[in-house]
Structure formats: structure tokens, C-alpha cells
Amino acid sequence: MPGLSVSQIALDVSEGRATCEQVVLAALERAAGYDAVQPQAWIARRDQAEVLADARRVDARRAAGERLALAGVPYAVKDNIDVAGMPTTAGCPQFTYVAAQSATVVARLQAAGAVLLGKTNLDQFATGLAGTRSPYGAPACVFNRQYISGGSSSGSAVVVAAGVVPLALGSDTAGSGRVPAAFNGLVGYKPTRGRWSSTGLVPACRSLDCVTSFTTDAADAALVDSVLAAFDDADPYSRQPPGAAPARLGPAFRFGVAGDAQLEFLGDSEARALYEAAPERLARCGGRPVQVDLSPLLQAAQLLYAGPWVAERVVAIEDLLRSQPGALHPVVRSIIQAGSGISGAQAFRGFHRLQEYLRATQHLWERIDVLLLPTVPTIYRLAEVLAEPVGLNANLGIYTNFVNLLDMSAVAIPAGFRANGTGFGVSLIGPAWADPELIALAGRFGATGPRLEAPALDLAARLATVRLAVVGAHLSGMPLNWQLAARNARLVGRTRTAAAYRLYAMAGQSPPKPALVHVGAAGRAIEVEVYELDIASFGTFVAEVPAPLAIGSVDLEDGSAVRGFVAEPRALIGAEDITASGGWRAYIASR
Numbered sequence: 001m002p003g004l005s006v007s008q009i010a011l012d013v014s015e016g017r018a019t020c021e022q023v024v025l026a027a028l029e030r031a032a033g034y035d036a037v038q039p040q041a042w043i044a045r046r047d048q049a050e051v052l053a054d055a056r057r058v059d060a061r062r063a064a065g066e067r068l069a070l071a072g073v074p075y076a077v078k079d080n081i082d083v084a085g086m087p088t089t090a091g092c093p094q095f096t097y098v099a100a101q102s103a104t105v106v107a108r109l110q111a112a113g114a115v116l117l118g119k120t121n122l123d124q125f126a127t128g129l130a131g132t133r134s135p136y137g138a139p140a141c142v143f144n145r146q147y148i149s150g151g152s153s154s155g156s157a158v159v160v161a162a163g164v165v166p167l168a169l170g171s172d173t174a175g176s177g178r179v180p181a182a183f184n185g186l187v188g189y190k191p192t193r194g195r196w197s198s199t200g201l202v203p204a205c206r207s208l209d210c211v212t213s214f215t216t217d218a219a220d221a222a223l224v225d226s227v228l229a230a231f232d233d234a235d236p237y238s239r240q241p242p243g244a245a246p247a248r249l250g251p252a253f254r255f256g257v258a259g260d261a262q263l264e265f266l267g268d269s270e271a272r273a274l275y276e277a278a279p280e281r282l283a284r285c286g287g288r289p290v291q292v293d294l295s296p297l298l299q300a301a302q303l304l305y306a307g308p309w310v311a312e313r314v315v316a317i318e319d320l321l322r323s324q325p326g327a328l329h330p331v332v333r334s335i336i337q338a339g340s341g342i343s344g345a346q347a348f349r350g351f352h353r354l355q356e357y358l359r360a361t362q363h364l365w366e367r368i369d370v371l372l373l374p375t376v377p378t379i380y381r382l383a384e385v386l387a388e389p390v391g392l393n394a395n396l397g398i399y400t401n402f403v404n405l406l407d408m409s410a411v412a413i414p415a416g417f418r419a420n421g422t423g424f425g426v427s428l429i430g431p432a433w434a435d436p437e438l439i440a441l442a443g444r445f446g447a448t449g450p451r452l453e454a455p456a457l458d459l460a461a462r463l464a465t466v467r468l469a470v471v472g473a474h475l476s477g478m479p480l481n482w483q484l485a486a487r488n489a490r491l492v493g494r495t496r497t498a499a500a501y502r503l504y505a506m507a508g509q510s511p512p513k514p515a516l517v518h519v520g521a522a523g524r525a526i527e528v529e530v531y532e533l534d535i536a537s538f539g540t541f542v543a544e545v546p547a548p549l550a551i552g553s554v555d556l557e558d559g560s561a562v563r564g565f566v567a568e569p570r571a572l573i574g575a576e577d578i579t580a581s582g583g584w585r586a587y588i589a590s591r
Contacts, residue, residue: 004166006073006220010113013062013072020058020072024051024115027074030164031117037459038145038162040137040488041155043079043089045118054115061113068113069227075167077106078156079119080126081211082200090202091124091134093477094327095320103200104232105169105211112227117165120155124329125317126171126204127336128152129179129396130385133329135476137488138382141183143421143455146381150180150396153212157184160214162457167224170212173204174304175376175400177212178412182375182425185454188412189213189221189439192432193404194239197232203316205309207237208404218443221411225435241433248369248430249437255282256292256368266395268378274416274424275374277449282372284448285441290368296360301401305394307350309405310339326511326588327477331389354405361406365431370441373399375412375425386486399427407432411442414452421455466538467492469528469554469564471503472514472584476529479511483544487537496525496583498555504567505587506548507574514584515549515567515575525557527583528564538563 012018028048034041055072062071077083080090082099083106089096101107106116123133131154132138139149142161149158153170157180160168170177172190181188189212196211203209213224232238257279265272279289303309313336314321317328321340325333364371376396385392403410408429415426428445430438446452468489473480476491497516500523504515516526533541542551548571554564581587 004163004216006070006166006215007223009073009166010069010071010223013113014068018072020055020062020113020115021052023072024055024074027117027165031159034159034162034164038139038158039490040121041139041158041162043091043119043121043136043155044086046086046116051115051117058113058115069223070109071113073114073167074117074165075109075114075169076117076120076156076159076165077169078122078153078171080122080171080202081106081119081169083116083119086119088202090126091122091136092320092327093135094324095317099200101200104197104235105228106200108228108230114167120153120159120168122154123152123176124332125202125313125336126152126173126176127313127332128393129175129400130380130393131180132382132385132389132486133332133482134485135329135481136485137490138486140382140488141379141422142457143184143417143423145458145460147379147420147422148183148382148385150183150376152176153180153214157181157186157188157214160216161186166216166220168214170214171201171204172210172212173208173404175397175403177210177214178400178410178427179376179396181214181412183379183423185414185417185423185452186214186216187218187221187414187442189215189225190403190410190412191225191229191435192239192409193407194237195241195433195435196228197230197235197238199232199235205312206316207312208309210404218411218413218439218446221442222436222439225439229435247437248434249441251286253287253369254290254367255279255287256364256371257289258294258373259291262294262298263374264377264398265374266378270418271374271378271424275426278372278415278426281445281448285444287370292364292368292371296357296364297402297406298398300354300357300405301397303350303354304401304405305335307353308342308347309350310335311342311347312339314339326479329482330479331482358406369430370434370438371429373427373429375399375427379418379422382486403429409433409435409438411438413442413445416452417455421458464535465532466535467562468531468533468538468541468551469497469556469562470531471516471526471528471565473511475585483541484531484533487533487541489531489533489537492530492532494527494529496527496557498557499523499525500555501526502577502579503581503584504572504575505578506571512588513549514578514587515571516554516565517567517572518555524579526579527585528554528556530562
């Protein structure tokens with residue numbers, strides 16, 4: 001069987017050494033196996049029979065003489081990218097719709113012989129760089145699951161790094177296609193804006209968004225780019241490349257590096273040491289280092305979340321934000337809501353400021369041909385990001401936030417591993433349309449140093465688990481569901497309690513919360529969701545439950561009992577009996 005390389009799979013299937021059906025069946029088996037480790041990497045998978053039927057069609061096309069650039073390659077897509085007939089959630093259950101047609105990039109992959117397995121998890125509405133802002137759970141670094149996977153293309157990076165598929169699509173506005181690549185030892189390619197179509201991509205900032213790829217090496221990124229780089233008249237942000245330009249990255253080139261005073265690793269000495277080895281490797285590729293001033297780039301980066309581009313995020317989900325604000329993850333909601341107050345005058349001030357930074361960038365490219373920077377300054381544990389979800393997330397974008405704003409192309413490439421197993425990467429950043437040369441240089445960079453041996457995957461068996469019924473603010477899409485997601489709680493199912501409960505809306509709670517009370521024959525069945533957590537996570541969750549709520553036993557309609565939210569008598573002081581609604585979600589909708 002072929003190995004997990006896009007290029008090798010396509011070659012082996014094209015030359016008859018393997019069938020697409022064999023390759024895809026093996027990928028399905030790997031996906032099922034990794035479900036025992038990180039089921040939260042996925043949001044939805046296609047039915048196995050449909051996947052294998054697609055594989056057989058590829059085999060039939062090949063047998064008929066078609067030459068398919070990606071023959072037999074199994075792949076995944078981030079769940080803000082449309083696939084015909086599948087739900088698109090963008091990490092928000094209340095936003096979900098079934099796509100009528102596939103995104104252009106998906107259609108092009110299918111036409112080239114690739115076979116889709118499913119859709120992967122992400123920070124809700126692609127707003128985040130840690131991978132922790134999803135009601136579907138928080139994927140973790142494949143080498144050490146105490147640490148974040150990176151986001152927002154969290155699941156896409158995880159399924160490639162875990163060896164489930166050799167290719168996954170992500171998206172990138174502020175670094176979402178590069179940060180997860182760094183942490184998981186992958187090549188994350190972010191094309192020039194408009195090089196790949198964004199038709200069928202749920203917007204974050206539509207004027208900046210790029211579809212990206214995750215692969216295990218640069219040659220695979222180049223092959224995928226050859227399939228997806230095409231003008232799309234249906235995408236108003238699609239662009240035609242300029243005429244042929246002289247090569248920038250030939251046998252001799254200039255690469256920009258920043259002085260120590262402008263480089264920040266936030267106390268991560270291992271990351272600093274790994275980055276300091278990178279210029280020597282790039283010099284062996286024919287490069288000459290040139291010290292540059294990063295100030296205009298870092299100042300431009302501030303505009304992404306302190307300028308008009310936050311308002312652009314509002315545009316993407318304005319109706320949902322107005323009608324169901326509780327559907328958004330609370331951190332995502334707080335970020336996007338801030339954009340609602342940006343005036344037209346503020347927007348134009350931001351546009352004018354960006355133009356000044358673009359002019360400074362033009363002068364930068366007169367001095368250098370490529371910029372070499374860390375992809376991310378450091379990495380954090382899941383628990384650390386849970387405790388400080390905004391500040392630590394912001395730190396992850398120091399070297400990525402400015403790239404799309406300043407119309408640059410970039411390739412994130414592995415550059416070593418920390419002692420804790422987590423990956424460190426560097427980025428090659430160039431002007432718009434430098435993509436093929438950047439990818440080629442990324443391949444040369446990888447060949448100049450010692451071969452990077454990735455740490456063993458963290459495949460520790462799942463711990464003993466506890467099932468927990470939630471009835472209110474912890475339901476999927478509700479304001480506190482993130483407390484479960486950050487603990488990798490798995491949604492087991494939606495059901496109802498036994499017909500013995502009454503539900504109350506407590507007074508003076510922020511966010512609003514219900515109280516579930518067992519009353520016997522005077523009660524009725526109430527809708528709940530049941531989650532599964534490992535014992536350690538359950539313990540930390542219980543420790544955060546505030547009075548007058550508590551965790552006790554809840555009887556379900558099938559006769560079983562699970563742990564769940566119960567209430568002290570004082571919870572009913574001033575409370576409204578909302579039992580007739582049948583559940584908290586229906587009650588909130590009625591308001």
C-alpha cells in the first residue's frame with residue numbers, strides 16, 4: 001500500500017500499484033482507529049458506502065484512460081467549506097445549512113480524483129488561533145494532548161498529522177492555516193489572496209480569507225496548488241496572476257530576518273533556539289540574510305482586531321448575531337460584537353493606515369526576496385488557554401496576523417520539536433504571487449537540515465469516563481458550552497429526562513440559567529444533552545459549578561440515570577416555571 005504522501009498515492013494509483021478503493025478503505029480504517037483518541041477532530045464524516053462508491057468511480061475513470069493529478073488521494077475539509085449535500089456548521093449548530101453545491105476548491109479536488117472523507121472541527125466562524133472555541137470539542141496537538149492543536153483549522157491539521165489522510169483543506173484570515181501546521185509538524189500553505197477560489201467558503205473577513213492546505217511535505221503542497229490555482233469568475237475576490245516576473249528565489253537570494261529586539265518568544269527558550277538555527281539552514285539554500293525592521297508589519301497586524309476588519313466579521317454572521325447571540329461561543333461573540341460599533345469614519349481611517357503599511361512593505365520587497373520568521377512564538381496547554389482565552393490566543397498571531405492584510409503569500413514549514421513533543425515551525429513569507437517559488441524553497445529548506453523525525457503520536461487510552469446531562473447554558477450553542485468543549489467532552493446524544501421534573505428560569509443569573517427539579521408525578525420530560533467526560537475533566541468541571549446549582553443524579557426517559565445539574569431550594573426564589581416549554585432551548589427561542 002502507498003504511504004501517506006499525496007504525490008506517492010496519486011502516482012501509485014495512476015500506475016496501477018494500488019486502487020483508489022484500497023487506499024480509501026485504509027484511510028477509513030485509520031479514521032475509525034483515531035476516533036478512540038480524538039473524535040473531536042471531526043464534525044461530520046461521510047457514509048462509508050458513499051466514500052467507497054466515489055473511490056470506485058475514480059478507479060473506473062483511471063481504467064478508462066483519464067489522467068488524474070490526485071488519483072485516489074483521501075482528504076478532509078474544514079467545516080466552513082461547502083460540500084454538496086452535507087451540512088456546513090462553521091462550528092455553530094444554529095448556523096447549520098445543507099450546501100446545495102460544493103465549494104469550487106472541493107469540486108476541483110474531486111475532478112482531479114481525490115476522495116473526501118469528511119469535514120473537520122474549527123474555532124467557531126474561524127475566529128481563533130488555538131482550536132478551543134468549538135461546541136464540538138477542542139482538538140489537541142497530536143504529539144502531546146495536553147497542548148492545543150492550534151486553530152482555527154484545528155481538525156484539519158490533526159487528521160493529517162495523525163496520519164488519517166495526507167491532505168486537508170483549511171482556511172486562513174489571521175494565521176488559521178499556519179499556526180496548526182507549526183504545532184503538529186506539517187506544511188501549511190497559505191496562497192496569495194485570490195489565487196484559490198473562495199466560492200463556497202463561509203466568510204470570516206471576506207476580503208482577506210484564503211483557503212489553505214495541510215500536507216506532510218512541500219512537494220505535496222505544490223501538487224495541490226497546481227490543481228487549485230485557477231481564476232474563478234464566480235468569486236469576486238478571485239484574481240488573475242500578473243504577467244511573468246523574474247525569479248526571486250533562484251540559486252542566490254536575500255532573506256529578511258529581524259533583530260533580537262523585535263523577536264518575541266514569550267519565554268519559550270526552545271522555540272528561540274530552533275528559530276535561531278533556521279537562518280543558517282536557509283543560507284545553505286543560497287540565501288543571504290538581511291536584517292529588516294518589522295515595525296510596519298507588526299503595526300499593520302494590530303488593525304485586524306482593532307480596525308474595520310472586525311466589522312467585516314459582523315457582516316458574515318449579522319443575522320445570527322442579532323437574532324441568536326447566545327448561539328455564539330462567548331469569546332467569539334465578544335470579539336465579533338465589538339465590530340458592530342465601528343463607524344464609517346473609523347473604517348476609512350483603518351483603510352488609509354493600511355495603505356501606508358502597504359507602501360512600507362513595497363519598499364521591504366526592494367531589499368529582500370523572502371522573509372523568514374517564526375510561525376508562532378510559543379505554544380500553550382489547553383488548560384492555560386481555557387483560563388485566559390483572549391490574551392494567549394492573541395499571542396499566537398504575532399507573526400501571522402499581518403500576512404493577508406499586506407497581500408503576502410506564505411508557507412509554514414516544520415523546523416523542529418520541543419522536548420514536550422510539540423512542533424515548532426518557521427514561515428517563508430513573500431509578496432503576492434511568489435507562491436511556486438516559496439513552496440520550492442520550503443522543499444529546499446527541509447532538505448538542508450537533519451531529517452526531522454516527528455515524536456510518536458500521543459495515543460494514550462481514553463480514561464474512565466462519566467456521563468453528564470446538561471439542561472441549560474451548557475447545551476450546544478449556548479453560552480457555557482465552551483466549558484465542556486475545552487475539556488474535550490463528547491456529545492453522546494440528545495434525549496429527555498423521565499417525566500418527573502419541572503424546569504425553572506432562575507432570577508438574576510448571567511448568563512441566564514435554568515433549575516431542574518425532581519417533583520415526581522407532577523413533572524414532565526425535559527430535553528437534555530448527555531456528554532461524556534474523562535474523570536479528571538469531570539472533576540474540574542464540577543469544581544466550577546456555582547451555587548445554587550449542583551451536580552447530582554438525573555433520571556432519563558429510557559430508565560437510566562446519569563450525573564446532571566440539580567438545584568438547591570433557594571434556586572426557586574423569584575424563578576419562573578417554564579416547564580411547559582419542554583426545555584431550555586425552546587424557552588430561549590420563545591423569548
